[in-house]
Amino acid sequence: MSDIEYILEATNIVKKFPGVDALKGVDLRVKKGEILGLVGENGAGKSTLMKCIIGIHPPTSGEIKFDGRQLNKFSTSDALSMGISYIQQELSPIEYRPIMENIWVGREPRNRFGLVDHKQMYEDTKELLLSIGMDEDPKMLVRDLTVAKQQMIEIAKAVSYDAKLIIMDEPTSALSGSEITELFSIMRKIKQEGKSIIYISHKLDEIYTITDRVVVLRDGEFIGAKAIDEIDVNQMIEMMVGRKVTDLFPKVKCEICDVKLEVQNLSSGKEFQDVSFDVREGEILGIAGLVGSGRTALIETIFGIRKRTAGHVFIDGQEVNIKSPADAIANGMAFLTEDRRLNGIFPMLSVKTNIIVANLNNLINKTGLLNTKLVNMKSLEYIDAIQIKTPSQDQLVMNLSGGNQQKVLVGRWLMTEPEILFLDEPTRGIDVGTKSEIHRLISQLAGQGKSIVMVSSELPEILGMSDRVVVLSQGKLTGILENSDELTQEIVMQYATNNMS
Amino acid sequence: MNSKNSEKLSKIKQLVSKYGIALILVGMVILMTILKPQSFPSAKNILNILNQSAIVGIMALGMTIVIISKGIDLSVGSVLALAGVVAASLSQTSAASIKVFESLGQQPIFVAILAALAVGAAAGAISGGLIAFTGIPAFISTLGMMTIARGIVFLYTQGQPVSKLSDGMLFFGSNVFEVIPVPVIVYGIMIIITAIILGYTRFGKSVYAIGGNINAAEVSGIKVKRNIVLIYIFAGVTAALASILFTGRVASVHPGSATGYELTVIAATTIGGTSHSGGIGTVWGAVVGTLILSVLTNGFTLLGIDPYWQQIVQGMIIVGAVVLDMRKNAKKA
Numbered sequence: 001m002s003d004i005e006y007i008l009e010a011t012n013i014v015k016k017f018p019g020v021d022a023l024k025g026v027d028l029r030v031k032k033g034e035i036l037g038l039v040g041e042n043g044a045g046k047s048t049l050m051k052c053i054i055g056i057h058p059p060t061s062g063e064i065k066f067d068g069r070q071l072n073k074f075s076t077s078d079a080l081s082m083g084i085s086y087i088q089q090e091l092s093p094i095e096y097r098p099i100m101e102n103i104w105v106g107r108e109p110r111n112r113f114g115l116v117d118h119k120q121m122y123e124d125t126k127e128l129l130l131s132i133g134m135d136e137d138p139k140m141l142v143r144d145l146t147v148a149k150q151q152m153i154e155i156a157k158a159v160s161y162d163a164k165l166i167i168m169d170e171p172t173s174a175l176s177g178s179e180i181t182e183l184f185s186i187m188r189k190i191k192q193e194g195k196s197i198i199y200i201s202h203k204l205d206e207i208y209t210i211t212d213r214v215v216v217l218r219d220g221e222f223i224g225a226k227a228i229d230e231i232d233v234n235q236m237i238e239m240m241v242g243r244k245v246t247d248l249f250p251k252v253k254c255e256i257c258d259v260k261l262e263v264q265n266l267s268s269g270k271e272f273q274d275v276s277f278d279v280r281e282g283e284i285l286g287i288a289g290l291v292g293s294g295r296t297a298l299i300e301t302i303f304g305i306r307k308r309t310a311g312h313v314f315i316d317g318q319e320v321n322i323k324s325p326a327d328a329i330a331n332g333m334a335f336l337t338e339d340r341r342l343n344g345i346f347p348m349l350s351v352k353t354n355i356i357v358a359n360l361n362n363l364i365n366k367t368g369l370l371n372t373k374l375v376n377m378k379s380l381e382y383i384d385a386i387q388i389k390t391p392s393q394d395q396l397v398m399n400l401s402g403g404n405q406q407k408v409l410v411g412r413w414l415m416t417e418p419e420i421l422f423l424d425e426p427t428r429g430i431d432v433g434t435k436s437e438i439h440r441l442i443s444q445l446a447g448q449g450k451s452i453v454m455v456s457s458e459l460p461e462i463l464g465m466s467d468r469v470v471v472l473s474q475g476k477l478t479g480i481l482e483n484s485d486e487l488t489q490e491i492v493m494q495y496a497t498n499n500m501s
Numbered sequence: 502m503n504s505k506n507s508e509k510l511s512k513i514k515q516l517v518s519k520y521g522i523a524l525i526l527v528g529m530v531i532l533m534t535i536l537k538p539q540s541f542p543s544a545k546n547i548l549n550i551l552n553q554s555a556i557v558g559i560m561a562l563g564m565t566i567v568i569i570s571k572g573i574d575l576s577v578g579s580v581l582a583l584a585g586v587v588a589a590s591l592s593q594t595s596a597a598s599i600k601v602f603e604s605l606g607q608q609p610i611f612v613a614i615l616a617a618l619a620v621g622a623a624a625g626a627i628s629g630g631l632i633a634f635t636g637i638p639a640f641i642s643t644l645g646m647m648t649i650a651r652g653i654v655f656l657y658t659q660g661q662p663v664s665k666l667s668d669g670m671l672f673f674g675s676n677v678f679e680v681i682p683v684p685v686i687v688y689g690i691m692i693i694i695t696a697i698i699l700g701y702t703r704f705g706k707s708v709y710a711i712g713g714n715i716n717a718a719e720v721s722g723i724k725v726k727r728n729i730v731l732i733y734i735f736a737g738v739t740a741a742l743a744s745i746l747f748t749g750r751v752a753s754v755h756p757g758s759a760t761g762y763e764l765t766v767i768a769a770t771t772i773g774g775t776s777h778s779g780g781i782g783t784v785w786g787a788v789v790g791t792l793i794l795s796v797l798t799n800g801f802t803l804l805g806i807d808p809y810w811q812q813i814v815q816g817m818i819i820v821g822a823v824v825l826d827m828r829k830n831a832k833k834a
Contacts (some may be wrong), residue, residue, distance in 0.1 A: 056720070077722030092720065094713035096780045097706075105710045106723040108703050115701040 006065075007032045007165050007196045008053065008084075013062035015048055015220075022048040023059070024220045030165060035187060035197045037211035037228065039204070040240055041457070045220040046200050047089060050167050054086040055079040067164060077106075083164035087154050087171050089200075093142040100125035100138035103157045128156050133182050148175050155183065159190065166190065167198045170291075172206060184210050202290045204233055204497050216240055234490060241459055241489040257281040259317070260451040261420050263302060266311030271297035272475040274311075279420070284442065284452040286466030286483075288459065289496050293472040295455045296338060299422045302453075303328045303335045315420070329358075334418035336409055338425045338455075344409050347398035351390050352379040354397050354408050359415045382411040386441055403427075406438060414445075421445065423454040427461060439465060459489040471495040521825055522774055523789050525818075526796065533800045540803055548682060550795045555684035556581075556743045556750075557762065558791040561769040562695040563739030565787040568770055569699075570732050571712040571779030572632065572639035577740040578762035579650035580624045582754070584744035586654050588617035589663035589754040592670040601663060610669030617741045624650055625737025629730035643733075647763065654756045664753030673749025684746040691742065696784040698735075708732060713780025768815065769794050772822045793818065 008030040015023040023045045030036050038046050052059040055076045064071045066082060079086075094102050100121045101108070109120040125138035134152055142150060151171060158166050168187075172180050187197055187210060199211055207214060208228060216223040216239040223239050262278040272294030279285045289295045300306045302313060304322040313320055315331055322328050325335065337344050346354055356363055356375055363378065365371040379393050388407045390400055397405055406426065413421065426442065427435045442465060446452050456462050462469055463483065471479045471492060479495040481487055533541040540546060560577050567574045590601035591613040624646055631642040676682050699705040707728050710718040719725055748754050773790025775782030794815065801811045 054720075075722075076720055077724070080722045086720065088720065092714055092717040094710050094717050094780060096713055097709055101706055101709070102717075105706060105718065106703065106721045108706055110703070115697065116703060116706060118701075 005031055007067055009063075009065040010049070010053060011063045011065075013049060013052055013064070014060045015045075015052055015057060016060045022220050023052070025062070026217065026220070026222045028053075028215060028222070029225075030196050030198060031213075032196055033191055033194045034212045035191055035199055035210055037207040037214040038198055038200045038217065039202075039207060039214060039236065040217035040223075041459070044217040044240075046217055047169055048220075049217070050086065050169060050198070050200070053079070054084055054167065080161060080163075083162070084167070085158040085161040085163040085165075086167045087158050087169060089169040091147065091150050091154060093150050093153065095143035096141060098139045098141055099129075099136060099145075099153055102142050102153060103128065103160055124160075128160050132156050132159065132186050148179055151175060152179065152183075155186065159186065163195065165196045165198065167200075169200045170202065171199075172201065172203065180206070202497070204236065207236075208233075233494075237490045237493045241493065257449070260315065261302075261453075262314040262317075264312045264314070266298070266301060266313070267309045268297055268301040268306050269309050270475070271301075271306070272472065275470075275472070275477045276311075277470050277477070277480055279451045279453055281419075281449045281451055282446050283467045284446050284454060284465050286462040286469040287453065287455045287472065288462045288469055288492050289472035291457070292474070293496065294475040295472055296424055298472065299335070299424060299453055299455060303333060303422055305335075329416060329418075332417075332419040333422065334413035334416055334420070335422045336406075336413060336424060336426060338428065345397050345405050348396060350394045351383065351388065351397055351400070351408055352376070352393040355379045355382055355393075355411045355415060358412050378415065382415060386411050386414070387437070403435070403438060407441070410438075410441060418450065420451045420453070423452065425456055426454060427456075427458070459492055462492065463487060463489060473498040521829070522772065522786065522793070522822060526789050526793050529793065529796050529800065533796065533803070537800075537803050541800070544680075546799070546803075548680065548685065550792070550799050551685045551688070552682040553798065554791050554795040555682075555688040556746050557765050557769055557794070558688050558788065559691050559739050559743045559746070560736075560762070560766040561773070561787040561791050562691055562784060563736035564766050564770040565773070565775050565782050565784060566695070566699060566705075566708055566732055567639075567736045568767075568775045568777060569712045569780065569782040570708050570729065571715075571777075572729070572732065573643060573767070573777075574625075574628065574733060574736045575640065575643040575763050576624060576628060576646035576650055577736060577743075577766055578759045578764075579647045579654070580621055580737055580740040581744045581747060581759040581762060582654045582756065583624070583650045583657075584617040584620040584741040585748045585754045585758060586658050586663050586756065587620050588613040588670065588745055589666055589748050590657070591616055592667040592748075593663065594665050594667050596665050601658060607667055610667065610672075613670060614745055617744050618738055619741075621737035621739075621741025621744070622734050623737070624740075625734035626730055628737070629733025632733070633726035633729040651760075658754075658756045660756055662753050662755045666748065666752055670745075670749055671752055673745050674752065675749070683749070687742065687746060691739070692784060692788060695787075699784055704728065704731060709780055711779075765794065768819050771819055774822070774826050776826060790822075 006029050008028065010026070010028040013023050013026045013028070014021075026045065026049055028049065040046050048057065051057045053064060055074045055078060058073065066084065094105065103125055104121055108116045109124065111117040122138050129136060129138065132152065132155065134149070134156070136145070136149065142153065145153065155171060158168070171183065175183065187199070190197060199207070201207055211228050213225060213227050214231065214236065215225045216236065218240060258281055259278045260281045264276050266275045267273040275298060277285070287295050287298065297306055301308050302322070304324045304327050313322060320331050322331060328335070346357070352375065356379055360370070363371055363375050376393070383390065383393055386407050388400075388411065389404050397408055400408065423442065427438050442452060442454070454465060466483050469481045469483055469487070469492060470477065471481065473496055478498055481492065481495070560581070564574060564577065591608045592610060593601065594607055628642045628646045631637055632639050673683050677686065699708065707718065707723045710721065710723055711725055711728060715725060747759065751758070769790040770782075770787055771777070771790070772793055773782070773786030773788070775786055797811060797815060797818070801808060
């Protein structure tokens with residue numbers, strides 16, 4: 001009974017995915033009746049660790065003890081019934097069903113005939129919602145709620161499991177200030193009942209407000225655990241980002257000339273507001289910020305994917321009115337999407353087809369058919385120029401490595417001869433070796449006078465590559481920083497968390 | 502005045518969007534009553550419409566559950582035929598000249614019924630099992646089952662119709678008290694049972710959850726795979742029940758019977774507002790969708806319109822109903 005102090009003891013958890021070691025032997029202990037903050041950069045392994053604990057991904061090796069019991073093979077429903085509940089980072093409502101069915105799904109109250117007791121379910125839901133300060137009608141469809149309310153429903157659901165341990169993965173990303181206050185008072189109530197909470201957040205001020213202790217992960221490794229009053233913000237950020245910037249980023253100093261693209265007071269609905277900046281020829285402009293800060297939305301709006309609700313965009317001093325990606329391409333822009341599998345590559349088609357597909361109009365002969373000779377020549381030219389490693393231009397893209405798939409996309413866009421390139425997380429999920437090749441390529445493009453706007457979650461990448469850094473926090477521009485030796489990840493992080501103490 | 506009018510208008514709009522498809526049925530009934538005041542609204546004709554609806558209608562109940570779960574079942578027509586020939590072969594009288602089982606004496610009717618239900622459940626379990634445990638799409642799994650079941654029907658009957666059936670089997674094609682067709686009664690009972698299953702059991706709620714957001718269903722601890730198997734078993738059982746009514750009515754089951762029924766059933770379900778994107782659909786929708794098709798057939802016959810037109814109108818109704826539903830369900834901006 002010596003281990004009774006801890007509700008959860010995870011020891012030496014290893015999780016391997018094909019090609020990635022997501023967790024490299026992490027320890028996590030949660031005391032009874034404490035709120036434990038779990039922090040780390042994107043990709044540090046926080047969500048993966050949680051998914052191991054809730055039974056979504058079984059760990060490759062390691063030991064999990066919950067409430068003094070050793071857990072071996074277990075499913076999500078086992079975890080739930082033992083008393084672990086999980087609020088996922090991405091909302092997952094059953095949209096077309098009422099609030100009450102979303103909360104009780106799979107464990108609806110039943111009457112003595114074994115049929116679902118809607119009246120009981122209604123009453124239980126009403127009571128549950130009131131206890132967290134909501135007075136919505138339990139029969140309302142979830143799709144008719146705002147995102148914030150949907151988030152609160154998820155929290156209500158987690159509370160309703162009467163769990164001994166509740167995991168909250170960035171629960172406040174969609175909540176307003178007063179709703180966050182409400183959430184915190186619920187969390188304190190849960191804690192007083194002797195239950196435990198693991199609280200994951202990027203917002204360090206929240207970590208300081210609500211948690212008792214904090215555990216820091218980095219690159220799938222356990223870095224440290226500290227009581228919250230024994231660690232200051234700078235120490236915590238240093239533990240989170242830690243690593244030295246090395247020559248992973250072969251930045252070539254470029255000739256920076258005239259202003260190419262200028263953005264004035266740009267807004268897009270609730271995503272971001274009143275953002276202004278400019279990019280010069282030959283410049284790499286980094287855009288940093290936390291998930292949900294509006295980084296991607298910003299460049300998507302400039303590129304015409306999202307609707308612009310206010311502001312102006314100028315190219316070479318001329319105002320342009322870009323309403324669609326086609327307009328943007330016509331104005332010399334190119335956009336490398338964040339999720340190349342979803343929005344970029346055609347995995348079942350050849351390298352050649354993938355490269356030429358955005359440029360077909362320039363590759364047809366007089367009869368309107370594709371000029372195969374020209375197609376082959378052009379695709380070989382780009383395969384060569386950006387050093388795509390492929391046995392032939394007819395190889396299917398699905399057989400290439402992630403880094404080479406990314407290069408194929410770069411090749412596709414270069415063929416349109418753009419002057420402004422937007423890169424959204426250009427090296428996400430790419431192995432370290434290829435990463436530096438992509439970085440070298442980006443540098444080269446800037447060297448040729450192209451303007452580059454690069455969104456990245458990885459601060460070392462931002463600092464290693466950018467000439468200047470635009471920082472966003474919750475849809476607002478918080479700083480445009482010159483990248484000099486004095487600029488550190490800690491400083492950028494403070495702007496990104498809007499915590500400039 | 503003006504605001505009152507617009508209030509009225511928005512109320513009508515609400516009504517239309519809530520009961521849209523039922524209003525179309527009501528409109529069709531009113532139109533037919535005006536055009537054929539003698540023949541259409543008679544009790545005999547209405548019972549006839551319901552009788553004609555029963556077979557497709559019962560299968561549409563199963564299909565509704567399948568489609569709510571974001572699946573599809575293309576095999577129900579073939580499964581009907583297979584369950585039908587099995588039931589018929591077990592209820593042949595000694596007067597039959599060609600018998601599937603030469604030396605088998607006449608069996609009690611419940612043997613035939615249980616055998617048919619077992620065939621339907623087994624076919625559903627296989628289709629559902631393949632979907633749940635191999636991860637192949639429902640379209641493929643049930644397309645395979647559709648072809649296989651039809652093949653077994655021909656093998657089983659050697660291509661011959663199964664006829665000369667017992668009175669017990671023919672009862673399912675007859676009327677009770679001389680007026681109410683047995684299929685209508687069976688249909689009515691199945692509507693109630695399905696409404697209870699879908700609206701008042703954990704299984705029913707899980708069907709909506711699986712179709713609406715399979716990830717949420719999984720995280721909420723629902724045993725998704727087991728439920729998928731159950732969903733297709735239910736659809737198979739509805740096809741088997743329909744096969745009993747079918748066998749009772751036609752009195753001689755041809756191995757090519759019910760070819761293409763699956764598409765009519767899917768049409769009825771779709772017209773009834775069940776969404777192929779999953780998570781949306783009701784039993785009442787399935788009933789209304791089926792009745793719309795039956796009233797259409799009946800109306801065209803009474804009006805003496807070329808039956809080929811019926812297919813064209815039916816196609817337009819399917820597409821129109823889905824366009825209507827998509828607009829209704831479109832995310833509010």
